Amino acid sequence: MNIGSWRTYLVTGADHSAGRETPAVVADALAGGVDVVQLREKGTDARTRYRLGLRLRELTAEAGVPLVVNDRVDLAAAVDADGVHLGRSDLPIEVAREQLGSDAVVGASASTVAEARAAVDAGADYLGVGAVYGTDSKDVSGDRDGIGPERVAAVADAVDVPVIGIGGIDAENAARVVEAGATGVAVVSAITAAEDPRAATEALREAVAPE
Template sequence: MNTSSDPSSWRTYLVTGAEYSAGRETPRIVADALTAGVDVVQLREKATDARRRYHLGLRLRELTAEAGVPLIVNDRVDLAAAVDADGVHLGQSDLPIGVARDRLGSDAIVGASASSVAEATEAVDAGADYLGVGAVYGTDSKDVSGDRDGIGPERVGTVADAVDVPAVGIGGIDAGNAAAVVEAGASGVAVVSAITAAEDPRAAAETLREAVTSGLERRAEEGES
């Protein structure tokens, strides 16, 4: 597949969440976000039963393959294999990273959630290709590790500095605060409602990408000074 399988190139990462979509279909939102240039899509939809999630995954696989963008499945290694996803993202209570790798193959992308240096280094030692670090800011999501008040951009930077894989900030991130997250050290940001709940998901994705680019440019300027 013609996908960007290097997580270090991911700047904007969409995690699906129908509960935030105001009744709009997830494939439509994903298609709009892909048009705007999101770098990776994660199928989450935990409130959806396995059969519906499978059929949704097949549709998202078509959309992401056409766009040349990786499809990651949240938690479910079996579902990732069933829809021919590019990989899986695992939380602290999910299957071990090594087991997922054995089931999906050496070429699969395996991500892991972390909210501390200890969790991050353990995940990387186990073979994680990238980390989802957060919750950066306050969030109600049960799928994000860490303090519900948020660990803050500074700790994201601390975690990123401690590992040699990309660290994507997640949790409570939107276009207004994304720049600070990447400026602190994240390679990109992952969002649910910032795109899914937006009146215009495509425009929201474009604005988010602009904010991330701005943060990366400021980080580069600070590194040169």
């Protein structure tokens, strides 16, 4: 799996989806060319998230796009996801690797160079770095006012794995994050809350990887 080709990364969130069902939003994002989907859906019970994960696995497999599960190593295994993304309060990276196997993708959140280096030393395949800009999301690490593209640049210079910027990113500011050294950008509401998630995905792709 070429993580270095991930330019647009969708993090699901029904609470940011304007009343739409998550599978419909994901289907639109896949049609728009999103590179990877992360199942988040915090606030839902495990069984609901499992059923949703199975549906998203079908959609992403059909599109040839990786599916990553937020936080839950057990759920990632249960839905046959391609990997897991871990925050600093989740299971250690080494344990996730043991549980999911050597072929699984294991990503980790970081907001400082020290955190980034520690995660890579523990075996992280990629880093979600943020919050780059101010965000109301409770699922993004970092300062409420954002760490800025400058910190993204510092992290990208300090590690040798792909860096995905996250937090307060949309089609208007995404290019600055990539120019700072990020491989790509991860978004929630920039796609899920958009009137047309497919068009929003296409606009984000154009911003970070113009033809």
